Amino acid sequence: AQSVTQPDIHITVSEGASLELRCNYSYGATPYLFWYVQSPGQGLQLLLKYFSGDTLVQGIKGFEAEFKRSQSSFNLRKPSVHWSDAAEYFCAVGGQGAQKLVFGQGTRLTINP
């Protein structure tokens, strides 16, 4: 069975600062990994995804994530955050043989001006 842990429930950073959101996953076969963002009152939008190949993947809005198999991690990063990045971020895992995505609990990001 798949599972995802996002250790940080809430993170606050200053505008212009760098950001890293943590994600740890568990899956017995090859994982497929995703990061989604949810603005208040909205549905979820895909930021980026990893299936195979280069372990550093680029996404929309200047985000990137790095897959580390040895650490079972898929952390999301951004070099310089903007006030518009304030939202909730979800990591999700699917995989070979899986028919569904399992989501983490989410990390709420607050940006200080």
Next chain:
Amino acid sequence: DAGITQSPRHKVTETGTPVTLRCHQTENHRYMYWYRQDPGHGLRLIHYSYGVKDTDKGEVSDGYSVSRSKTEDFLLTLESATSSQTSVYFCAISQTGERTEAFFGQGTRLTVV
């Protein structure tokens, strides 16, 4: 944006009444999902479908049933609504269930009083 429509968008209902939420897609995707979102729990899978009349349970399926009689429609029924089912419900669709991302609807806010 993926063509996913959830209806209704908001609903208030009384304890003990049946409630049906509808998800309609225009993308002809094979997989459809119902998730619920609650603070501190992220998104949890209720039920999903991998084809017409083919459905399976997710991690929080008790008290819910689903039906899919057409590719484009996936119905979620709360057989006898309880206050613990007050939540935001999201429908999602996916082409393959594995290597493609899930696209989400805008959500239905359900309040059971």
